[in-house]
Amino acid sequence: MAKNKQSSQLLMGPTPAALISCGNGTDNNIITLAWVGVVNSSPPMVSIAVRPNRHSYKMIRDTGEFTVNIPRDNQVHIADGCGTLSGRNVDKFAHFNLTAVMGTRKYAPMIEECPISMECKLEHTLELESHTVFIGSVVSSYVSEEVLDDEGKIDFNRFRPLGFCSGNYLKTAPLNLKLGYTLKE
Numbered sequence: 001m002a003k004n005k006q007s008s009q010l011l012m013g014p015t016p017a018a019l020i021s022c023g024n025g026t027d028n029n030i031i032t033l034a035w036v037g038v039v040n041s042s043p044p045m046v047s048i049a050v051r052p053n054r055h056s057y058k059m060i061r062d063t064g065e066f067t068v069n070i071p072r073d074n075q076v077h078i079a080d081g082c083g084t085l086s087g088r089n090v091d092k093f094a095h096f097n098l099t100a101v102m103g104t105r106k107y108a109p110m111i112e113e114c115p116i117s118m119e120c121k122l123e124h125t126l127e128l129e130s131h132t133v134f135i136g137s138v139v140s141s142y143v144s145e146e147v148l149d150d151e152g153k154i155d156f157n158r159f160r161p162l163g164f165c166s167g168n169y170l171k172t173a174p175l176n177l178k179l180g181y182t183l184k185e
């Protein structure tokens, strides 16, 4: 396959278009982030890369809390809206008719309407040139019953996480193949 050499670009994806909820005790906010990742298994840890000029930045840094919520592909308008409006001017929970639910954290709520929520405690902060990477340990995870199968496992035919890559929103569809299936062939 012929490949064209390009300038160095971030061609990593799809990643989830995750909705990160945060709060400061007075206001709650939501920021859409595509630069999210899994960075450790035990304890479970995730990274989020946030530009310091975002309204959410100070809430996360000051409270040491954030919640990673994964929307479905049919919630793309919420992801785009929460990623283009700022909490400085708009109450995004009210604007998008979303419900803030407190779990075990003091400040960062969950978004009830997202099938998956992971409450995180800030553990490490890495200031890079354009973005600050916050690494959080996942203290609690929640999954909506409607995306679970009869055995209580996530059914990706029911849960279609919203993907994002190079400025494009993507649908995700399961291949219905399990990890290690090639060993059984």
Ligand SMILES: Cc1cc2nc3c(=O)[nH]c(=O)nc-3n(C[C@H](O)[C@H](O)[C@H](O)COP(=O)(O)O)c2cc1C
Residues within 6 Å of the ligand: 017, 029, 030, 031, 032, 033, 034, 035, 036, 049, 050, 051, 053, 054, 055, 056, 057, 079, 080, 082, 083, 084, 085, 086, 087, 088, 131, 164
């Ligand atoms: C799909 C999508 C992905 C985004 N990913 C990031 C990201 O990884 N890091 C970031 O700092 N901003 C990202 N943004 C931009 C912020 O979501 C946007 O600036 C938002 O309005 C900030 O909200 P706030 O000011 O209420 O915190 C993304 C926006 C969209 C729509």
